[in-house]
Amino acid sequence: MTSRDAILESALTLFDSRGYDAVGVQEIVETAGVTKPTLYHFFGSKNGLLETLIDENFVGLSQMLGEDAIYHGDLTLTLQKIVKGYFKFALENRRYYRFQLSLWFSPPESEAFQAVSAINEQQHAILEKVFIDAVANHGNMRGRHKVYAATFLGMINTYIGLALNGYVELSDQLVYQIVHQFMHGIFS
Secondary structure, three states: OOHHHHHHHHHHHHHHHHOOOOOOHHHHHHHHOOOHHHHHHHHOOHHHHHHHHHHHHHHHHHHHHHHHOOOOOOHHHHHHHHHHHHHHHHHHOHHHHHHHHHHHOOOOOOHHHHHHHHHHHHHHHHHHHHHHHHOOOOHHHOOOHHHHHHHHHHHHHHHHHHHHOOOOOOOHHHHHHHHHHHHHHHHO
8 A cells, every 4th residue: 555545544444433523634644654644646636635535436436327227218217227336336435435425524715625626516416417418308397406406415315324334224115215205296
């Protein structure tokens, strides 16, 4: 493992267990077995480290969304693919996903929220496009894409959060239940 990788690994472990604001640079470098100048060389600052963690880990989720969120005329199938993709990504990247979720609820002016806001906006935009594209088949959805995207992603993240804390299991049955519940809500 390179020094850069050790810093990223240590930071993710510490941020996941205690939160971004509760962890200092000194603790990160001690855990990684490197010096502060090494961290600053690779990342510039703690915030640069945070942005790198987000950018490098979000790539896989972004690729999944790019493939699974293409609407082909079947909204239920598209939403199921999206939920399965999120579940798979969250299970394969548990520490990162928990950490990413925690950042969403940071104060808007904070360094943590600013670092994650771009990927939040990107996820919402991708999901909004699904609902915009589905209007041709589901006219009653017109103009509701922002609310649908927020509600749908909120449901997904709620269940992922529950699973990461041991309350539910992410399964195909749960995918069906989430999409079924969501679809009943938007068609009522």
